[in-house]
Amino acid sequence: MAGQGGLTKLDVDVLSTEQQEKLREFKVKTRIDNESYLRSHPEVDVLIGDFLRDVLLKRPSDIREFAADHFNNPDLQVVTGSKMEGKNDED
Numbered sequence: 001m002a003g004q005g006g007l008t009k010l011d012v013d014v015l016s017t018e019q020q021e022k023l024r025e026f027k028v029k030t031r032i033d034n035e036s037y038l039r040s041h042p043e044v045d046v047l048i049g050d051f052l053r054d055v056l057l058k059r060p061s062d063i064r065e066f067a068a069d070h071f072n073n074p075d076l077q078v079v080t081g082s083k084m085e086g087k088n089d090e091d
Contacts, residue, residue, distance in 0.1 A: 043080055
């Protein structure tokens with residue numbers, strides 16, 4: 001995303017030592033919280049994996065439209081549920 005008006009490189013040297021430590025602690029806590037959430041919601045892995053598989057197989061020219069269609073599929077819950085059952089059978 002560099003070159004789109006954002007920072008190209010983070011300059012953490014502008015932070016005080018205390019601010020750097022708080023930022024590090026925040027990042028660690030955020031990562032732990034995210035990992036915990038993803039472990040408790042395995043359907044996220046199925047949803048994302050299924051979407052990426054379809055993208056790589058079909059290679060749509062308009063990825064946004066493809067994503068909208070994919071995630072607005074009225075059968076998405078049923079498809080995800082059946083894949084979750086299959087995944088649980090593997091465990």
